[in-house]
Amino acid sequence: MKARVSTESRFKTGEIRLRVRQALMVHLRNPLTVALWIALGLSFVGSLSLGSVVLNPLSMMGEHVDPMVRLVLWEIRLPRSILAATVGFSLGIAGAAMQGYTRNPLADPGVLGVTTGSAMGAVLTFTLGWASFLPLALPIGGIGGGLLVLLMVMLLSGKDAGVHVMILAGIAVSSLAGAVISLTLNLSPNPHAGMDIVFWLMGSLSDRSLHHVALAVPLMAVGWIMLLICRRGLTALSLGEETAMSLGCSMRWLRRLIVIGSAMAVGPAIAVTGSIGFVGLIVPHLMRPLVGSDPGRLLMVSGLGGSVLLLWADMIVKVLVFNQELRLGVVTALLGAPFFLHLLIRIRREVP
Numbered sequence: 001m002k003a004r005v006s007t008e009s010r011f012k013t014g015e016i017r018l019r020v021r022q023a024l025m026v027h028l029r030n031p032l033t034v035a036l037w038i039a040l041g042l043s044f045v046g047s048l049s050l051g052s053v054v055l056n057p058l059s060m061m062g063e064h065v066d067p068m069v070r071l072v073l074w075e076i077r078l079p080r081s082i083l084a085a086t087v088g089f090s091l092g093i094a095g096a097a098m099q100g101y102t103r104n105p106l107a108d109p110g111v112l113g114v115t116t117g118s119a120m121g122a123v124l125t126f127t128l129g130w131a132s133f134l135p136l137a138l139p140i141g142g143i144g145g146g147l148l149v150l151l152m153v154m155l156l157s158g159k160d161a162g163v164h165v166m167i168l169a170g171i172a173v174s175s176l177a178g179a180v181i182s183l184t185l186n187l188s189p190n191p192h193a194g195m196d197i198v199f200w201l202m203g204s205l206s207d208r209s210l211h212h213v214a215l216a217v218p219l220m221a222v223g224w225i226m227l228l229i230c231r232r233g234l235t236a237l238s239l240g241e242e243t244a245m246s247l248g249c250s251m252r253w254l255r256r257l258i259v260i261g262s263a264m265a266v267g268p269a270i271a272v273t274g275s276i277g278f279v280g281l282i283v284p285h286l287m288r289p290l291v292g293s294d295p296g297r298l299l300m301v302s303g304l305g306g307s308v309l310l311l312w313a314d315m316i317v318k319v320l321v322f323n324q325e326l327r328l329g330v331v332t333a334l335l336g337a338p339f340f341l342h343l344l345i346r347i348r349r350e351v352p
Contacts, residue, residue, distance in 0.1 A: 030297075032290055036304035040085065043311040047081040048073060050318050080205045082213050084314045085307040087205075087273050090220045090265040092306020093299050095280025096287075097227045100234040100295030101258045102163050105347065106340075108280040109266040111167055112153055112259060113174030114146045115277075118270035119201060120177040121145020126197050127184050138200075139215055142271020149173050150263040159252065166255070203274035203329025205314055216268040223265030227299060230257050235296035276329045278336020279306050285343065 048057040055073060094109040102111065109115060125141030134140075156169035181201075188194040233254040236244040241251060270276070283305040284298055291297040313331045320326055 030301075032301055033304065036301060036308065039308050040304055040311070043308050043315075044081055044085060047084060047311045047315055048077050050315050051077060052318075075209065079208045079210050079213050080314065081311065082217070083205055083208055083272060084310045086213075086217050086220055087269040087276065088279060088306035088308070088310030089303040090223065090269040090306070091276065091279040091310070092283040093224060093227050093303035094262040094265045095306070096284040096295065096298045096302035097230065097234065097258050097262055098280070099284050100298065101230075101237065101255070102167060103238070105285065106281070106343070107167075108278075109262055110174070110277070110280075112170040112262060113149045113177060114263045114267050115270050115275060116174040116177040116181070117149025118142040118146035118267050119275055120180050121148070122200065122271060122274075123181050123184050123197050126200070127188060136211060136215055139212060139268070139271040143216075143219065143268050145177070146263055146267025146271065149177055150259065150267070154259065166259070199327065200274045201329075202327035203276040203332070204325070204327050205273055205317075206325060208272065212272045216272045219268040220265050223261045223263070224303065226257050226261030226264065230254060230261070231296035231299055233257075233296075234299070235294055238293065238295055274327075274329060276310070276332050278332050278340065279309060281343075282336050282339050283309055285339075 045057055049055055051072075055069060055077075057073060091109060095107070098107040098109060098111055099105055101107075119142070121144050122138050122142040124145070125137050130137040130141065152173045153166065153169045156172065157166040185194055185197060188197070233244070233249045236247045236249045237254065239247075244254075245251060266280075284302045287298055287301045287305050291301055310328075310332075313335070314328055316331055317326050317328055
């Protein structure tokens with residue numbers, strides 16, 4: 001019996017590796033994906049270069065370099081650029097997965113409540129004072145809040161619940177988490193702590209270190225892999241649930257992979273950077289005309305597009321000069337809100 005279980009476990013592991021390898025090979029042979037990788041590389045170099053002073057990123061590799069220049073590039077700009085790329089990838093790929101699964105063009109990663117849950121966990125960490133004693137308490141609290149909300153959504157929606165029940169559960173839990181955030185802000189005894197919470201909720205990549213990268217990126221990578229495994233399932237689902245099941249797609253496993261994968265990708269991202277909206281909504285719509293109506297092909301290109309978008313948004317934050325640094329979440333909201341209104345108007349005209 002043990003030998004049989006071991007054999008089945010090895011078979012499943014090998015099948016997962018094969019699916020991930022096939023998904024990566026398909027995307028690497030796609031000219032659009034190659035172009036996005038090039039754009040991502042150029043954007044990453046630009047992000048490293050721009051700041052209060054323009055620096056050469058190759059200075060990190062030289063021997064006879066000013067230690068202060070190397071310190072700025074390695075300790076300040078590199079973590080910020082890595083997080084911009086990885087958080088943008090997480091939001092983009094999760095947005096594409098949620099739109100494909102719900103078959104709703106207005107869906108985004110926040111539909112499950114993970115975004116609000118991560119914010120709730122971070123806010124509670126602020127309020128309890130843990131963030132002042134442990135530097136990584138804030139992202140850890142955010143990840144814990146996101147996982148708690150995910151567990152509540154899974155319990156409320158049930159094992160075999162449909163898409164609509166899951167969305168309603170996500171809205172309900174998200175509303176509860178939002179109420180907890182509002183209550184915490186209302187009862188905060190320290191006005192300065194309340195302002196810190198508000199600024200964090202706006203989203204930012206400043207003052208992030210390689211410790212934040214080491215904490216968040218591995219967890220986000222697990223979410224990316226889980227979502228890429230769903231590529232074929234999302235393609236089959238676009239033909240309808242009955243057709244997808246007739247093609248051998250297990251709706252229960254597809255739902256679990258997408259829900260947990262989206263939570264693993266988005267939760268750590270929001271826990272480290274704060275709330276950054278509209279990326280998961282904008283990017284899939286920009287990429288969809290380039291890949292057709294196949295939601296499976298949209299995953300990787302939406303992730304790469306999200307990376308490029310967030311890197312450029314962060315460069316805008318660095319270049320614009322105000323009395324204090326403009327928050328990244330404010331920039332993405334300014335970009336996303338008009339796009340969202342345009343999308344609503346277009347959908348209204350298309351629906352009779």
